[in-house]
Amino acid sequence: MRQKFIELGEGYTDIYELVELGKRMPARVEAALAFHSEIDGKPKTSLALIMKPAEKFQPIYICREGIPNPHEIPNTRFDLFKEMTDEIGVEIQEYTLKPSTMFPETDLYYQYLIGILRSNKALARLT
Template sequence: MRQKFIELGEGYTDIYELVELGRQMPERIEQALAFYCEKNGQPSASLAFIMKPTSEQKFQPIYICREGIPNPHEKQNKRFTMFKETAEEAGKSVVEFTVKPSSTFPETELYFNYLIGILRTNKILRPLS
């Protein structure tokens, strides 16, 4: 099975699309995630939904909005609240991680591989089959 991050954007307005995906397909949400880091000296958050694999078990998407909203532990914001409520409506709680910022990596794909490693280590993401 292939597992891949699908970046919707950096989260400022794209978070509304992520929330809408969750609202339209709550039964497909396997996990809700928040990754916290410091980007350009500001505490920021990336939000993501791991979706259940496709019916053929060949692909598992992870929709993410990368580092575009303030860390809610530093500054409450409506976008994080909407994301959390959508996760809760789907019966999921938000799993939180503190990670390196994506700017630490020369390519976004390497950053996503780093996140996949964290998720597998913590048994949040299924092992490859």
């Protein structure tokens, strides 16, 4: 099975699409994630939804590093995501990680995230 990040954007208006995906397909949401990091001294957060596999593919929808870390700077976009996860009964798993800017390519960053998620059993190992 292939597991892949599908980047919706950086979390400005595209956060509404991520929230809508969760609301429209609550039975497919396997996990909700918040990745916290720091870019140029600014606290940033990525929000993501791991969906249940479809055939031989498991999508992970993400809005990458576009909103402030809600633990340091409260914001409405994170509140919308939290309301959606509460509504569908999924708890947000939070991780503090390296930012994507530390990787020469975005694909390497996503491989790093997949490794973190697998080691924490938030994402199934490939079989």
